[in-house]
Amino acid sequence: MNKILFITLIISLGACQSKETKEAESNEQHHDASATNSETMDVKAETKAGNTQEDAMDNLITEYLNLKNALTADNAKDAARFGEKVVSEISEFDVDSFTSEQKKIYDEVMDDALEQAEHIADNANNIAHQREHFAMLSRDVDDLLGVFGTSKVLYQDFCPMYEDGKGAVWISEYKEIKNPYLGTKMLTCGSIKKEL
Amino acid sequence: MLRLRYFKIFFLIGFGVLVLIQFYQPARNMDEGQVTPLHITEVLDIPVNVRQILQTSCYDCHSNNTNYPWYSYIQPGRILMEYHIKEGKENLNFSEFGSYSKRKQENKLDRISKQIKANDMPLRSYTFIHRDSKLSESDKIEIVNWVNRELKQK
The missing domain is CATH 1.20.5 (Single alpha-helices involved in coiled-coils or other helix-helix interfaces)
Structure with missing residues (x-):
């Protein structure tokens, strides 16, 4: 006992x-x-003394592109890792120095973008789920680019097949098509909509 | 004989732990009937039947007002339930739907219809216990149609 x-x-x-x-x-x-x-x-x-908004946007885009390339390679683990980086870059924007137009877009889009990136980070074992959120994140990033601009040469691409023909955009640094929604299965499916 | 004794002692310890954790009763997720202006029913125009479905099948985990069943007072069930509620509210809180940006509201609605179509929500572990929260085929169609109408307006 x-x-x-x-x-x-x-x-x-x-x-x-x-x-x-x-x-x-x-x-x-x-x-x-x-x-x-x-x-x-x-x-x-x-x-901060320089062009902070564009810098913040450039950093965000860099991580977004890393995320996109991970999805293109069907690598869910890397996608989750870069999803987390997107989350941290989003919080690096200097909200105080926004113009009213920037503020409007930021309020409208940022909490959504943040959430999409979080979901991508949390689903390292479910690439289909990551891609669903990537579609929404891409739309947000596209809108942010419209207001904050970037020093990079980028292309807005369109995948007509995603989500049963509803389609989805993505932002790419390549002129040739490398589709992050269909991955290695149909890598070259899609088209350039415009150059940014 | 010794083995029996071991068994008895482990049983007693287990029972003791079970009794002790009954005293752990954290604050409940209830808003006492206070509906804020941010609640989805205040923000969007929702048909009565859809409201009813949301109430019975979603609000327990996705709002600030959970309808606690009697067994929720028994631990460790309660701990599990609070965990589900916390996670549910983090992802979508109907009580604070109005605080989301337009874009987020849109995407939330879109996700609702997708989750329901894929039978991912309500969670199976939840409908297994809450039989009445299981969505019928017509329930699903009603929600999906309502979401489509909302998204078209946006």
Whole structure:
């Protein structure tokens, strides 16, 4: 009887301890994260003097294109990773310096874009689901480009087959078609709608 | 004989834990009948039958007002239920639909119809217990038609 009590005590103590160390670990990680955060903040503060909106848009586009290329290669894991990066880039916009037109689009589109990117990040094992959200994200990014502009040469492409013929747009840095909705199955399906 | 004793002790410990967690009863997801101007019924024009379907099949997890069944007072069922409600509200909260941007509202409606068509919602684990929340074929058609009408107006 005593032996058993002793054993349960040991086990529960062990459980408590491992929990504590875990907490300590996560605290540490937290600390690291905040440290890198302040570093990136500094970088942002420096660039603020220049054309911040376009920079923020360029960074967002870079991660969006990475995400798109992951989907093109049918790589759901990478897509999730870059989805997370899209999420963080979206929060880097300097809302205070917006013009009223920029503010309007931002309010209208950003919380949607954020959510689409979050869903892509959360579905590393479901590429069909990621693509559904990518279609909505692409529409948002397209609208943002219209207002914030970019220094990159981009193309707005259209996939007529997606969602049973409803179709969907995507933004690409390539002149040739590389379809992120159908992936390697039908890579070259689609057309350029316009150059941005 | 010793084995029986082990069994008895484990049983007692298990029972003790079960009794103890009954005391864990976090705040309930209920709005006491307060419908804010952000509620979907205030923002969109929803036909009565669709309202009814949303009420019985969706609001338990996707609004600020859950209709708690009697067994929700028993742990650990309650913990599981609160987890579902939290996650459900994060993804779509009908009580705060008006706070979403137009674009987000549109996409939410679109997702509703897709999830229902794919039989992904309501969750099977939920309809298994809440039999009346299961959507019939005509329920599904009514929701999909309503969503299509809304999206056409936008």
